[in-house]
Amino acid sequence: MAARPVPTLIAIALASALSAQAAKADQAAPTATADYIPGGRIPQLQGEISIDGVLDDAAWEGALVQEIAYDIQPGDNTPAPVKTTVRIGYTTDALYLSFQALDPDPSAIRAHLRDRDSAFNDDWVGVFLDTFNDQRRGYELIVNPLGVQADLINDATTGNEDASWDGLWSSAGKLTEEGYNVEMRIPFSTLRFRNNPGDKRWGISLFRNYPRDKRHQLTSHKVPRKSNCFLCEWTKYDGMAGAQQGRNIEVVPTLTMGKSQLRNAAGQPWQSGDSSIEPGVDVSWAPSPAMTLNATLNPDFSQVETDQLQLDVNNSFALFYQEKRPFFLEGADYFTSQFDVLYTRQIADPDFGLRTTGRTTNGAYGAIIARDATTLLLVPGVLGSRFEQLDQDANVAVGRYRHDINKNASIGVIGTFRQGDDYANNVVGMDARWQKDAHTAKAQFLHSQSEYPMRIVNAYANELGNDDTPSGDAWRMEYSFGNRNWSFNTWHMDIDPGFRADLGFMGQVGYEKSLIGGGYSWFLDGKSFNRINLRADFDVTHRFDGQLLERELEGSIGTQGPMQSSLSLHGMARKRFWRGQLFDERYADINTNFRPNAKLQLGLYLNAGTMLDLAAEKTGKRTMVEFWGNANIGRGVATDWSLVHQEMRRDGGTAFETMVLNAGSSWQFTPRQRLRLTLQGSQVERNPALYAFPVNEKARDWAAQMVYSYKVNPRTAVYAGGSYGAFMDDDNPDMFGNTRSLFVKLSYGWQP
Template identity: 35%
Template sequence: MRFINRCCSYISLIFISLIIGNLAHASAQESHYTIPHSSQSAKIDGDLTDPIWQNARKIELNLVNSPWNNEPSPVKTEARIIENGEMIFISFVAYDPEPEKIKAFLGDRDSRWNDDIVGIKLDTFNTRRLNYEFFVNPFGVQHDGINNEMTGDVNRAWNGIWDSYGKLTEQGFQVEIAIPYNILNFENSNDIKTWAFELVRLYPRDSRLRISHTPLDRNNNCWLCQAPELSGFKQAKGGKNLMFTPSLVAAKNQSKDIFTPGSDWQSDSDSELGLDIRWNINTNNLLNATINPDFSTVEADAGQLNINKTYSLYYDERRPFFLDNADYFTSNLALVYTRNIADPDFGAKLTGTQGDHSYGLFVTRDKETNFVIPGNTGSEVASLDDESNSAAFRYRYDLDEYISFGALSTLRKSDNYHNYLAGLDTKYKLDDSNTIKAQWLASNTEYPEDLYQSFCYGDSDESCDNATLVECSIGQCAYTEQVHRTRKSGEFNDNALVASFVHESEYWEIEAEHQSIGQDFRADLGFITSADIKSNRLAVDRYFYGDTDSPWQELELEAQWQIKHNEKGELLEKSWQAGFNIDGPMQSYFELTFNYDDKIGLRHDESLLAIDGNTSRFTEKMANMYAKIQPVAQLEIDGELKLGKKIDYRNNRLGDYREYYAGIDFNITQKLLTKLYYTNANMQYDDQDVYTVQLTELRVSYQFDVQSYLKLSVIYNDVDQNPDNNPLKTVNKRSNSMSTQLIYAYKLNPQTVFYLGYSDSSYQNDYLANLEREQRTFFTKISYAWMQ
């Protein structure tokens, strides 16, 4: 009997070992997939009845890796993938036990990220550095972008030309996607290719679940590095690799002098032809060119408060020429900010990858020359009424998955002005959780001799031209910091350095950063708003997680310390921040932070750059509370409240500050969306108002289908100021402005478009009883992409 028991035990152990071995083998197989090839194609209509799907590889998405830690998915999702040498086909069947709760609305491209969506991520070079993203909601609304693992940036504005269709079903919804190879960059060879990929479903209910077919380790901050591999693509070819997009733009502009009663409208009409060329030289290299482009027909920028600000405002790029492969030019600092290029006559861009090497180069000629003048207490934008040439070059070498080296250079040049910049950078991943990044830069600049006069203000008779730099007090002097930063004779040079250590794991995120930007360092093609500054920063975040049955999903405790000096070692700022945020039910989010900042105000004598003995120090104490919630699928509400002590920079004193914000996104129907945002900011000193600003933004869009929409935007800015409580500045009691824009658009694809629109702007101050319209424009644009 003992012998029989032993034999049974041995047999059981062998049986269990075989099971474990088979499971391990199955697990190993799931980290590597093969994509089938077919000579067939599919009609992208969401029906999934084409014969090609019978031979496709089936993959189930059964794991939730955010906010849950690789827990089983509560819903079933089946995906299929196959290719035919010209494009990749992906289908999803997304089951839902409560299909009436599916969040799905019609909208413009890239506008429905918060809906139920499914999609694929593709790293076509398998370097774990960049990946394409293609997602679709249940109505077929496309979302795409490029994720840069090196910088952590996601370029959501990138738009490829691909096909998709989605539809609701009784069991949930299903989607078909076709991605042509000619919009992708990949190794050009006849060999079997291996790409990294991930299939994802975003399932927004009480929490927003990220559902995948592969587990992800939270202790590895690179999720792309953990994506499984997909082999095949032997017959993949670019196909139609040359695209011409001619465009015609016609506009009628009208303006009038609103301060002269009875003024008539002055009109001028303009029509221009333009041409964009996109040439896939091969699957590794892309050439873009544009001739006489028009960038006026983009959607209006979001409103921003622009009072009591000492630094320039940042606006996102929206123009297609600059967005295509824009990720090739990113680095640790914002050294390529193409909104500086205002009105180019032409442009050309070459981007590509070869093995471990990637590069990007673009050149443009601009009718204007705009750039930021940085400082250590503020920045301003300079404009030269001269044509200029701009260029950027970026190169990166990925030694392996852990270390990479890069070089970047930019150029701006016009008459009596230039800015040349060059630098090196590196990223070294010590292990899955720890990374070191560094970048060193040098610049050479020359300004026009009279540029400083653009920054001469004040009410006194003293002039910036006074060579003795006579002493003058705040508000009564012609000087600002930018006069000093631009009053240069001949060329000047300086350097910048940024280095950081980042630890990202399941429970901790720690970042230590050092920046040193010389007083004469300039990056005029970028968005660098500080100079003459040395900064050290330490941020520590601790994460806690709820389980699948918990009403909250993630709690974060955060703390941050930062100190800034100028190059002479004079203290500019010392700040502390602490707070927490939590994700709760109904996709709610709550954040509370406290800030304690020891900062300088304006210089007492603006003719001197000195800090010590020439500035007053103030202690800002601010509490900031933010919350958002989605009680039903159609409605999202958020709000913010800021209270505390804040510097009144225009009068160089500490005031009582209050700001509150409220926003509503309401999908009235599946086609009609209304967004209303309101901000109210109030500064008081000695229990009296200094200013009150009210910013109201209304955006209404009606989406006829996935290709056409009608959008209305109204932005109203109401500024009330108290002249009796602004002793250092002469201010208008009121200063109101309003801009409106109405656009109809039809987009067959991102390049084949038709726009018809109207925009205007109005203004009011103490000399005008009402808002007076001072400018209006009627415009139309048509472009068509021809592919060869």
């Protein structure tokens, strides 16, 4: 499936015609001088504040006043093109912020009713909080002009922003004749921080997203382009003496009810399938400001919305699907490491789960214990992997600890353990990270020991080597450099054939790989195309016995331009080993996207070249085209789509042709109410004459889902929906395996 990002050649043509008109949106006069210095002491507010988006409460007069003064992208700490005034204060139980976001053309403000964590393309303002002031992990709380919320965790050790965290806080937005206002109330019980007496010192960034012809990122402080740590640049603020976090106990009972039906072929009567009524309960308790305990009994770990459809065609490795279950998503960043040793979808059907996460004076830790009613395995190999399931219970334990030696260096340990009747997999390891200025170095070492039932050993003799107790090591070392213009990275990894991380997603073992690469970026401030990136890298992969598996050289050039567009040209040439032979592969691709107006985004991915047909063990001319986009209709209706077509031509004909559609539409009635319709479909056609063994000539798969949701907050919600799906291939010309189902899911967040 194609990677998302980058613009269309159409975007470049349109840019020249529309650049003069689009530039008007970016011509507001700067409002802040280059010598503006943020910071100060956050005062305690006197009086009540109503969170309604109207900035008329008298208590705001005693707040600390700040400005979002700098344009850090595409500007280079230049004065912000629009004025944003922020007021900050607190009471003993909450932090309060107000934003007055002025705009020279209020009609151009992008504001839509959306589900939580879905309004990132709109105008929005936000506050980012490093509550431990250690430049490791921060909260990001964002609100659009209609009051729609988003919240994320910024993990500086990985550079990732994780939107799975959902805090309980209140907000309101209001469009005005001069722009828009936002008010926020963030209870201290939602945040974790050191509850020391007296004033606290936090790192804080005030942020405004201003998307017009270009997407302007505006902050209250300067961020040098050479900086590799955005969180490290946040301004230090004092205050909040006497802040109280409350009892920090939350109980969330859940009830899930479902009914399914199926039939063997179209036109036959429906037969009743499973019916279920599953109660459960989740409990969260923070015994100290730096520690959180979570417990769940008979949890409903079903996900509300379906996974995006992927096709397992011309691919030898198991497909990866994102985790969507709330219990595992929250606090997931505590368990990340350089190797993917924890992939929580491997904990498929737990009867109960316990989790703790927290911070120490010089580190962070996390642990998970669960009892899984099934045992899901990802059986890896040198050239492929697949999932298997053992019909047995398993006990699961995961532990992770990171110790910060100083502000530049940290070391960590991680362990994953799973035990069944005649099955076991244990992984332990340690890692280290060092970062200073433009330099970053990382390393990790792991060791695994496993035991598998003979059914798995016999089925995967090539992968397991007839060994029912495989063991092995995995290690990786990496160095990277990055400043304003230059980037460089190199790494080496080595994974033994017997290494297994069954709770993770490591689908390839028995190989070693090295990479070296670098790039250069040109910044063209004030130009239509404001950035150009050039990059190349070279990598080599060998099997454990020295056999060359892959030797690859690739390069790319990309640019960012008008209408929030981006364009990337990429090329690759490689030698690839498959079933005893080396094959030559080479292709070029173009990846592009742009926004012709505030309501529409379009993207296109084109890939063409000589590729290997894995099933036939022959190369051919492969082409792939993906057209994707999203559109807003009014304030509350949104649509999104992705259509992918792939074709392999060889030996005078078309060996296979595939089509995949993922499309959806949502109607957000209010910030709390939403109706979502999802359509998915795929078609695969093969030419039997071009294969030396029997293949299905045609197969089709399609499904539809509708879900209604009403969310009082992330913990208190009602979901109701239904789904329908069917499959057909050439051996069964009528639709068969038809299924349909209905479900209702209720949850209630109670804080005693």
